[in-house]
Amino acid sequence: MKLSNQAVGALMMALQRSLLEQTDIVPILRGWDVVEKSGELFVENPTVVKWDDEILDNLREKVGDDSDDSPIKNEMDL
Numbered sequence: 150m151k152l153s154n155q156a157v158g159a160l161m162m163a164l165q166r167s168l169l170e171q172t173d174i175v176p177i178l179r180g181w182d183v184v185e186k187s188g189e190l191f192v193e194n195p196t197v198v199k200w201d202d203e204i205l206d207n208l209r210e211k212v213g214d215d216s217d218d219s220p221i222k223n224e225m226d227l
Contacts, residue, residue, distance in 0.1 A: 152190050156183070159195035166198045170210075 152160070167174040182193040
């Protein structure tokens with residue numbers, strides 16, 4: 150049995166959320182409802198990552214760049 154592309158994406162989003170919030174990823178993973186379909190695992194309730202101005206401001210503070218051409222701002226504008 151393998152992870153589906155959807156499950157891999159869910160794992161990456163869980164990791165991103167954990168890193169952004171500086172929290173443990175284990176509770177996120179334990180909260181998932183995982184199902185098997187056609188030999189692959191799928192996550193029925195994947196993690197949602199929400200970006201807001203406070204998160205972006207915190208990221209800019211950490212990298213020390215608050216200019217309009219910040220890599221963080223440019224990445225978020227894509």
